[in-house]
Amino acid sequence: MEFKFNVTGARRKELVQVISEILSTAPEYKGAPTFAYVIGGFTVNKEGTLSASENNSEEDLEQLLNELDQRGFQFEAPSELVIEMPREGFTEAAIANLERLVKSKETLIKKALDTDRLPIELTEDRLRFPWFSRSLAAEEVNAYARFIGALCAMAKNQHRVTATEKAYDNEKYTFRCFLLRLGFIGPEYKTERKILLSRLPGSAAFKNGQRNSEEETEA
Known part of the structure; x- marks a missing residue:
């Protein structure tokens, strides 16, 4: 599933850093052409959309979204x-x-x-x-x-x-x-x-x- 946080530039980097801290996993920058960050089983694309791999459990995803919400990052409800x-x-x-x-x-x-x-x-x-x-x-x-x-x-x-x-x-x-x-x-x-x-x-x-x-x- 995908969750749109609609953040770019410095705010996107802040989102990536917060996810990295929550997961205790260093982010990997993919560069061109995707310009995405991969943090464990999660990816943040250049538009600030978070996607989860199939290997992530629903519990892990819920916990991450809840902690992001507590730190000021709310995704756009589709x-x-x-x-x-x-x-x-x-x-x-x-x-x-x-x-x-x-x-x-x-x-x-x-x-x-x-x-x-x-x-x-x-x-x-x-x-x-x-x-x-x-x-x-x-x-x-x-x-x-x-x-x-x-x-x-x-x-x-x-x-x-x-x-x-x-x-x-x-x-x-x-x-x-x-x-x-x-x-x-x-x-x-x-x-x-x-x-x-x-x-x-x-x-x-x-x-x-x-x-x-x-x-x-x-x-």
Whole structure:
């Protein structure tokens, strides 16, 4: 993914230096024609756009963006966001599983992500998810990227997925159970669960009950 900081000249050098300090890694200047700086698994191009390599974890990226924000570097929230995943490891069956998996939870995913479309675009080496057409906070970007990553992992590991979508009496509870199946378990996923459940009606704690405000905080 790319994050536009829109800094040039001395301010770009300052951004590179701050990233270097955060990562404890010396920057490497590439010179012409890119004029980019490479710091570990991250690159800052001549327009001040930060890009992350596929080897960086979502946790590393989130931590870096949060620390940059604390030091006065905020990236420009895109009006449209496309999350991409490597196509490596995806057989035709896994791609079909992914499409059926999204279809089976289409209504819930659209509400959870506040989107009206869920296309999956295939390139030679990437899977693209152009699902977002609004400005997103860094925590939202991280939550949605981890969610899509978990969908991809499940699609690869499942033998077969049914595309039939069911009716839901309690949307929040149903989606919470789905998130747990995807691996969003434990306190380390508390923020992601909260973001992904925030737009769905119902109780996350009880299938047929109404949760109180204290339960909502813990979801």
